[in-house]
Structures are given as structure tokens and as C-alpha cells.
Amino acid sequence: MNVNLYDFELPEQLIAQTPLLDRTASRLLTLNKESGEVNHHMFPDIIDFLQPGDTLVLNDTRVLPARLFGTKADTGAKAEVLLLKNVEGDRWEALVKPGKKLKAGSVIVFSDELRAVIDEEGDMGARLLTFSYEGIFQEILDRLGEMPLPPYIRETLDDRERYQTVYAKHEGSAAAPTAGLHFTDELLNRIRDKGVNVAFITLHVGLGTFRPMSVDNVEEHVMHEEYYSLSQETADLINETKKRGNRIFAVGTTSCRTLETVGSKFEDGQLQESSGWTKIFIYPGYTFKVIDGMLTNFHLPKSTLVMLVSALAGREQIMHAYEEAIKEQYRFFSFGDAMLIY
Secondary structure, eight states: OBGGGGOOOOOGGGBOOSOOSSGGGSEEEEEOTTTOOEEEEEGGGGGGGOOTTOEEEEEOEEEOOOEEEEEETTTOOEEEEEEEEEEETTEEEEEEESGGGOOTTOEEEEETTEEEEEEEEOGGGOEEEEEEESSOHHHHHHHHOBOOOOTTOOSOOSOGGGGSOTTOOEEEESSOOGGGGGOOHHHHHHHHHTTOEEEEEEEOOOGGGTSOOOOSBGGGOOOOOEEEEEOHHHHHHHHHHHHHTOOEEEESHHHHHHHHHHHHHOTTSOOOOEEEEEOOOOOTTOOOSSOSEEEEEOOOTTOHHHHHHHHHHOHHHHHHHHHHHHHTTOOBSTTSOEEEEO
């Protein structure tokens, strides 16, 4: 399957640069995955598509202020580090700039209280670093780090909490699970009041999810590993929902990938508490084991995320929905509008 099947022309002005003042003010495109019917709504209308007994699953990861700026200890040259994941203790996997000059053995100084040494070079241009510091690492990171906004966002973010969901809890992501940015506590309470279950999983989002594919053949792509956790409480709720014949809606591709990872571990269909690392790659031809529908933002051309939603709704229907979104001037990517596949 060729990657170019998932390409499309996106006018640059449709890439949302800043979040809306009101989280729920986004637009909502709905796509019926059976009929292919597309309709246009405002985000709070999502409640009309959820039925009592359905379960909405959200990713409660919290984004680290993971971008650090420093200098090389030996030359004073500028250096940038983007933390991807905590490997163990003070050892982290990260991306660095400039990559050609930051090799194993290089020491980067961020402040009087924080420095790092590059231990080795990893996969896909990553580096393994060990930090040394005085005090509590998390507090230092909160002071020195910046939010790791995607490269297509060139505006500065005045309020870093706008790149967090209102239910963000477990810190560890290099990027936000952006489908969840549209919710407020008030809207979630209205959804609960309708009799819809709201459950949580955790997947710490790595940048590998968003990287453009470097191969022409879809099947040759290898995903970056990400840590996930699903509690017994959420597993029980999903099992009960399925048993009743109600639907599971994943909020975002990260929730979807977590649920399908766990679903593939239990062949009898009964989910259990589970955690670990996943590199699941979902593309057309995949048979979904857990989810029935998904809320998601609009994704980059030729990305694994476009392939994932195409696996759920069909490539032709997704491409048609994206054409409609572009024609109707929807806002794209992290701070953009949303699509509900049901």
C-alpha cells in the first residue's frame, strides 16, 4: 500500500496557530462510517451522538514542558533538547539540535542547576542523555522547560495549560492528546448526566506518532514505542459496555491505540488491567477489537494518523470528509476542529 494514497493538498491558512478562547467553540464534522454521510456541527453537539450506556475513553496524560535550551559546555554553542521519554532514573531519550554537533560525550549546560551528558545515539536521530542537577528535576523542568508545540505552530502560547486537557493527570507526554482539548469540565458533566460513562487510560505520547513516514510502502513503517496504562476499573467498564451492546468511543488516536493494544492481548474479548509499551500501527485492513467510534482532530497528509482513521471509516470516506473539511474551511491539526467517526 503506497503512502501517497493518504496525501492531500492543505492550504496553509487552515493550520490553526492558536487555541480558541472557548475550548468548546470548535466545529465538529461528523462521519457515519457505515453510510459515509458527512454533516457539520459545533463541538457541544457531540452529546447528541452519544447514547446512555455508551463509554467515552479519554487519555489523561499530561504534557511535559519538554523543550530545553542550553549551550555546549566546551564551545558555548547553542543547543536544544526535546525530551521524548524517561528511560530510567535520570536517563532520557531525546531529540537534539544541532544533531550533527551533539554526539556521544557532549555535555549540555542548561543552567547552574541542570546539565546533561549525551551517552549514546539512538534510533531515528534520537539521543540518550543522563541529567545531573541540584534539587528536584520536575521542579527545574517546570521552570526551565517550554511546551513542545509542533513545528507547524509558529505562534507563541501565552497559557501553557491550553496545550493540556482539563483532565490531564499523569505527566510524561512529549505532545498533547489533542482530540481531548475540546472538552471542558462542564461539557463532560453534561455527558455524564446523559448516562454516558467517562473512563480514562494513559498513553504518554511520543513524537514518533506524528513524524512523517520515511518509506513509500505503508507496511514497512515502524512505529515509535509509547508507554500505556489501563486500569482494572476502566477494563471492567469497557467489558460491561460491550456486554450490554453499547458503544466504546475513543477520544483521540492515542486512546484508540491503547484500547486496541490491550484488546489484542486478551483473545476472549475480556479486557484486564494492563500496562507496558506499544508500537501498534493501525492502517486499513486492521480489524478493530474494542472501539466502535472515535473523536479525532484533522491530521497531517501521509501521516500514520490519517491511516488509522482510514482503517476505521475507510480511506475513500476519510478522504471525502477531509475534502469537505477543507472546502468548509475547518481548522486543522493540534489547535484545530474535530471529527467524530460513529
